[in-house]
Amino acid sequence: MMRRLGRENIPSGVLIGAGAPEDAGIVHLGLGNFHRAHAAVYTALALAHQEGPWGIHGFANRSRAVVDAMRAQDGMYSVLELSEHGRKAGVVDVHRGLDVLSQNPEAFIASVAHPGARILTLTVSEVGYCRSSRTGTLDVDLPDVAHDVADPHHPRSTVGLIARGLAVRAAQGEPFTVLSCDNLSSNGAATRTVLTEFLGRSGASDDVLSYVREKVSFPNSMVDRIVPATVPSTIADVRDLLGLVDDAPVPAEEFSMWVLEDDFAAGRPSWEQAGAILSDEVEAYELVKLRLLNGSHSLIAYLGALCGEETIAGAWGRGFIREAVDVAVHADYLPSIGLPRGFDVAGYLARLSHRWSNAPLGHKTQQVGTDGSVKLLQRVPEPALLALAEGRVPHLLALTIAAWICCVAPPAGFAPGPFADAMREPARERLAEITEGKTSPRENARAILAGGFFPDELVRFPEFTTRIEELVDTIVRHGAPAAASDAVAA
Numbered sequence: 406m407m408r409r410l411g412r413e414n415i416p417s418g419v420l421i422g423a424g425a426p427e428d429a430g431i432v433h434l435g436l437g438n439f440h441r442a443h444a445a446v447y448t449a450l451a452l453a454h455q456e457g458p459w460g461i462h463g464f465a466n467r468s469r470a471v472v473d474a475m476r477a478q479d480g481m482y483s484v485l486e487l488s489e490h491g492r493k494a495g496v497v498d499v500h501r502g503l504d505v506l507s508q509n510p511e512a513f514i515a516s517v518a519h520p521g522a523r524i525l526t527l528t529v530s531e532v533g534y535c536r537s538s539r540t541g542t543l544d545v546d547l548p549d550v551a552h553d554v555a556d557p558h559h560p561r562s563t564v565g566l567i568a569r570g571l572a573v574r575a576a577q578g579e580p581f582t583v584l585s586c587d588n589l590s591s592n593g594a595a596t597r598t599v600l601t602e603f604l605g606r607s608g609a610s611d612d613v614l615s616y617v618r619e620k621v622s623f624p625n626s627m628v629d630r631i632v633p634a635t636v637p638s639t640i641a642d643v644r645d646l647l648g649l650v651d652d653a654p655v656p657a658e659e660f661s662m663w664v665l666e667d668d669f670a671a672g673r674p675s676w677e678q679a680g681a682i683l684s685d686e687v688e689a690y691e692l693v694k695l696r697l698l699n700g701s702h703s704l705i706a707y708l709g710a711l712c713g714e715e716t717i718a719g720a721w722g723r724g725f726i727r728e729a730v731d732v733a734v735h736a737d738y739l740p741s742i743g744l745p746r747g748f749d750v751a752g753y754l755a756r757l758s759h760r761w762s763n764a765p766l767g768h769k770t771q772q773v774g775t776d777g778s779v780k781l782l783q784r785v786p787e788p789a790l791l792a793l794a795e796g797r798v799p800h801l802l803a804l805t806i807a808a809w810i811c812c813v814a815p816p817a818g819f820a821p822g823p824f825a826d827a828m829r830e831p832a833r834e835r836l837a838e839i840t841e842g843k844t845s846p847r848e849n850a851r852a853i854l855a856g857g858f859f860p861d862e863l864v865r866f867p868e869f870t871t872r873i874e875e876l877v878d879t880i881v882r883h884g885a886p887a888a889a890s891d892a893v894a895a
């Protein structure tokens with residue numbers, strides 16, 4: 406029988422960077438593939454340059470499977486890089502505690518409060534920040550948030566749990582950093598705002614509020630690496646390459662980027678020696694990434710799924726999708742961004758095209774299309790508002806929303822296809838309720854646009870909402886390529 410990955414079985418030359426010490430100076434929430442192929446790798450590489458107490462105590466939100474698999478492998482797993490040059494596997498060994506948050510919230514709170522902890526990193530996805538789609542502030546209508554505001558000592562929501570950890574930590578008062586690694590604009594500031602609002606509403610003491618204000622930092626960061634879900638071939642590839650069984654491998658592209666604000670209240674690993682960029686222009690990098698990469702990614706995923714494309718690479722092979730993205734980038738996104746100093750846009754765009762063409766990576770349209778009601782809020786409304794304020798209709802942003810509607814809340818009689826059907830969408834039920842009985846595509850779209858899924862200030866522009874309704878109608882009657890060419894020509 407083939408041996409399993411573990412401390413005794415690491416083949417020589419495959420360890421990425423260095424293993425971590427037992428001290429878990431980092432607590433991490435969200436043990437999904439992205440964290441394991443991104444910040445964990447930077448930490449392993451940094452440890453090879455400079456030692457420090459930077460083991461990671463990782464908490465999975467719900468998934469027992471990844472925790473069980475990693476525990477059986479001494480906390481280790483491999484990252485499988487996939488590109489046109491082939492496959493390469495490396496082993497990461499930085500996790501020094503593993504738990505499932507939903508099964509053991511007390512352990513999470515205790516880890517955050519532990520004096521040895523210095524940084525809490527978060528990959529909880531856009532959904533984890535519990536913000537209202539209409540206003541961007543804490544959504545107290547979410548049942549878990551409402552519960553936690555009333556009973557902050559027994560939290561269930563991400564925000565309630567972190568707030569509780571900070572409240573307990575406030576008693577010993579050691580400085581701390583909360584580092585969001587999610588695709589949110591101004592993710593550090595956004596995290597601070599939502600936590601402070603929660604603490605205020607749930608009756609936190611002045612001591613706790615002043616601890617968070619004075620001793621906890623919330624640096625902004627831009628994170629970037631395309632990391633698909635693990636599939637059976639990931640496990641098979643790692644077995645071929647390492648000659649070991651690994652039940653928790655992560656597939657990823659070669660490219661990786663991390664830009665951070667250097668504002669750590671209690672120290673940090675020397676991530677810059679691992680290739681991270683410490684910059685005072687993080688927010689500009691975030692906007693470049695959220696709009697040029699993530700915004701375009703959503704458009705590629707929804708149009709692609711509507712045309713029966715399973716993967717991003719397949720969708721990117723379609724001329725009409727490339728053309729739509731090109732116009733989205735130049736007409737709708739770039740005018741909304743102040744670029745970082747000396748930023749090479751042409752080089753960035755060429756690299757994006759290359760990354761999206763990565764067929765061996767097998768990144769799925771379904772994955773990028775997942776959680777659209779929350780992800781799109783970070784990608785579309787702001788640039789759309791900027792265009793509308795200048796008297797321009799951002800047609801490709803309207804198309805992005807129209808294609809999302811057709812995928813996850815299809816008008817009566819329209820079948821968006823299996824890849825759209827497979828998109829996980831937290832608002833699916835609410836969308837279905839709101840569109841019940843709407844017979845035409847336009848009516849369907851109108852109901853959604855009036856249904857509180859987008860900021861009030863955006864849906865106040867009839868030139869934008871009417872355009873979305875028209876494009877939904879065109880997708881249903883003539884197909885996604887026809888709608889794209891209409892939007893491009895406008």
Ligand code: CS2
Pocket residue numbers: 588628629630631632698699702703772773774780
């Ligand atoms: C993608 C991102 O799923 C999505 O919404 O746009 O996960 C994207 O792959 C990463 O942000 C790349 O860094």
